[in-house]
Amino acid sequence: MNVVELQQEVRAYALSIGIDKIGFTTSAPFRELKNRLKRQQDLGYQSGFEEKDLNKRTEPVLLLDQAESIISIAIAYPSRMKDSPKGKRGERRGIFCRASWGMDYHTVLREKLGILEEFIQELVPNAKMKSMVDTGELSDRAVAERAGIGWSAKNCSIITPEFGSYVYLGEMITNIPFAPDEPMEDECGECTLCLDACPTGALIVGGQLDAQRCIAFLTQTKTAIPEEFRTKIGNRVYGCDTCQTVCPKNKGIQNLHQNVFHPEPELAKPLLQPILSLSNRQFKEKFGHISGSWRGKNPIQRNAIIALAHFKEESAVPELIEMLKLDPRPVMRGTIAWALGEIGLDIGIEAIKEALLTELDPEVRKELEKVVEFKIEII
Structure with a gap:
């Protein structure tokens, strides 16, 4: 041959x-x-x-x-x-990007x-x-x-x-010398919808991405998300599809023929509050077979907290306060401080003031202090 x-x-x-x-x-x-x-x-x-x-x-x-x-x-x-399941007050949902479905x-x-x-x-x-x-x-x-x-x-x-x-x-x-195929011509033309729609301005110019500003990247990090991006994340718990969903070339595209990638609705759009209490084992059992689980539960839990703040979900406040008191992870406590401030309930603000009495981590203290706008000396 x-x-x-x-x-x-x-x-x-x-x-x-x-x-x-x-x-x-x-x-x-x-x-x-x-x-x-x-x-x-x-x-x-x-x-x-x-x-x-x-x-x-x-x-x-x-x-x-x-x-x-x-x-x-x-x-x-x-x-x-x-x-697709619908979220509602008391049962808010996050979303994994399409590349993490199935x-x-x-x-x-x-x-x-x-x-x-x-x-x-x-x-x-x-x-x-x-x-x-x-x-x-x-x-x-x-x-x-x-x-x-x-x-x-x-x-x-x-x-x-x-x-x-x-x-x-x-x-x-x-090492087989196959004949090369011809590249396709660029058909984007003058369209800039993706650049205009990017929530954080991560698409600097056509074809150039600042990954440090990209929500898809930010949702995968393990550190605290910079404050300027938190309100842009919305209810995304992993990834971002905005630059794809606005693209005219994707209009009418559904791609339903690959059954292995069909989303499980309860995983692709999960309830947010149950995510907060998952153990590592529970997280792996629930989400371990999807690509969005590769960084482990911590980023997903942090993003769920941000999403609850996006919805100003008051029913989540008692659990967030409990996590603020007991969670050993500084990134989580700092994110919770910001979230409680965004939701704005008095009991959340009082919990932040109380946390300032004992919190030792300097970055978490900064988050707490931003909310209450004054410092309380550690007893």
């Missing part, structure tokens, strides 16, 4: 196992990407989750000896939820790439392959753009004509 026939076989097989799009590109260095990443580093716009070695991020040959090609794959995920996509795409590797290995016994999804060294979006999966949009997503930007991406480096 020659390489042309092999490439046709690989395309067909990929689609048969539930991969929605597949593209091929060379293993040549991503030189322009390297320049962009260097600028991001210099400006302090990176999230910190990325591979720090820019050479590894942009030179596939460093990741696989004798690399010749990269296979890029895309699998669509839903943009609509059937039977089964963890890392697991699903790695499985698909593994099956594809086995298929190729049977046809080409001496083939070398290295696959990655999201947490690998390469930029999934840069590979997908060059392999013709879609174009790199102003909202920093890959937009496909068929599935919009609601696609998960993965890739496989190989």
Whole structure:
């Protein structure tokens, strides 16, 4: 079997196992990407989750000896939820972003790439392959753009004509010299809806994101969220979809064909107050199979507190006061202090004054003092 026939076989097989799009590109260095990443580093716009070695991020040959090609794959995920539960006073709900609905996509795409590797290995016994999804060294979006999966949009997503930007991406480096596909032309045009709608102004210009301001990043951090962003987060407990939902290219896109990513409504839009009392084990049992659980329960609980403040949910105040007294985590106590101030009930303010009598953590004290606007000496 020659390489042309092999490439046709690989395309067909990929689609048969539930991969929605597949593209091929060379293993040549991503030189322009390297320049962009260097600028991001210099400006302090990176999230910190990325591979720090820019050479590894942009030179596939460093990741696989004798690399010749990269296979890029895309699998669509839903943009609509059937039977979406509604929150109400006393039963407020948060929301996980669409990319965290259903089964963890890392697991699903790695499985698909593994099956594809086995298929190729049977046809080409001496083939070398290295696959990655999201947490690998390469930029999934840069590979997908060059392999013709879609174009790199102003909202920093890959937009496909068929599935919009609601696609998960993965890739496989190989020593097989596949013919490269043609990249797509950018179809964003003059549209700036995503830049205009970004709640925190994280999209600096088209294609440039300050991750430190991005709600999707902020909801995954483990430290206190800067005060300027708290009111922007709303009821998001993980991730943010604003720059996707406003995009005209996503209008009418639903992507309901991948059953494994259909959301469980009670998990995708969970009740907020029960989250506050979950143990680590309970959190893993409830949320452990979705991608939004990867940072553990602490960020989700912190975000739930912020969401309750967003709703000014008075029924949560007694539990928040109890947590302020007993929770050993300074980030949580500080966030609760702010939340009680936002909700504004007298019993919450009195609890803050009482907490100031014993609180030793300087950052938590700052949060407490901001609410009551005066200092109380520690007894």
